[in-house]
Amino acid sequence: MKHISPGEAGFAPDLEERLAARFGELHGLVVFKDGALLFERYGEGEDHSWNVSLGVVAFGPDTLHDIRSVTKSVVGLLYGIALADGLVPDPEQPLLAHFPEYSDLAADPRRAALKVEHALTMTLGLEWREDLPYTTPENSEIAMELAPDRHRFVLERPIVEEPGRRWHYCGGASALLARLIVKGSGLPLPEFARRRLFEPLGIGAFEWLAGDDGVHSAASGLRLAPRDLARIGQAVLDDGAGVVPASWLGRALRPKVEVDEGTAYGYQWWLGTGSPPFVAGNGNGGQRLVVRRDLGLVVVTTAGGYDSPEVWETTQAVLDGLLAARVTS
Structure with a gap:
């Protein structure tokens, strides 16, 4: 260099x-x-x-080194790459339309109003708390990690306000975006990142931690x-x-x-x-x-x-x- x-x-x-x-x-x-x-x-x-x-x-x-929530910003770049490849929906598209496995949630018109952009901007309007230490399951990100289905956990959170109105820090939003990338590409998230972002930038060694x-x-x-x-x-x-x-x-x-x-x-x-x-x-x-x-x-x-x-x-x-x-x- x-x-x-x-x-x-x-x-x-x-x-x-x-x-x-x-x-x-x-x-x-x-x-x-x-x-x-x-x-x-x-x-x-x-x-x-x-x-x-x-x-x-x-x-x-x-x-x-752990980069913790800087990971979210990297995922944001990966989403843009996947979008250009035609693998993920445009931000203006309905979010739950791309999670057909949760059709029961999509039956709620308030949840059906969610767009991909609401996940990208953390304006989902769902109940989410990350103002507590990341060592307690009262923290919503930790609760998501412990849930049997992390994506359902995010999408079924209680609705507290209209989506798009207000920013509220939410690691669950990033999880939904990553799931769309994985679905569209057919690759694990680290492999998609390796092929489409890291190796082209000359990045070799990395790790991507996974939950249980x-x-x-x-x-x-x-x-x-x-x-x-x-x-x-x-x-x-x-x-x-x-x-x-x-x-x-x-x-x-x-x-x-x-x-x-x-x-x-x-x-x-x-x-x-x-x-x-x-x-x-x-x-x-x-x-x-x-x-x-x-x-x-x-x-x-x-x-x-x-x-x-x-x-x-x-x-x-x-x-x-x-x-x-x-x-x-």
């Missing part, structure tokens, strides 16, 4: 020292500038694969090396790099629903709506993929602060430090 110096990239010559000072308890930090490697640093600390401790790990460029039912988790199951996650961000920056359809990115990265002031949601991606805007995938514990199109930057952090809000202060400090080190004329 091509490397670029801070000076060549338009940053202060002491960029490495500045970022190292903010690294804290992060496990990894990778920064691409215009497709070249600008900065890379790894640490050491206890890590987990989902809730299973891996002990103390010395991280490096090839060490796989053998279904791979579209909400949080992907494990990647930080450099490879940055390659995915670079593809987003490069209008899909000929792998993800640019037309899909034009739809997926357009704000669809407001999350809070300055933040919106597209098709499984977080979108900063301020000036300048940004594109991001975020995952529990400090896993972040941030794309700044205006600066040609891709930033990836990995960390082990699962269920801890404090880790976001560190990731934000790193991002702030990077931007503060830009040399402006």
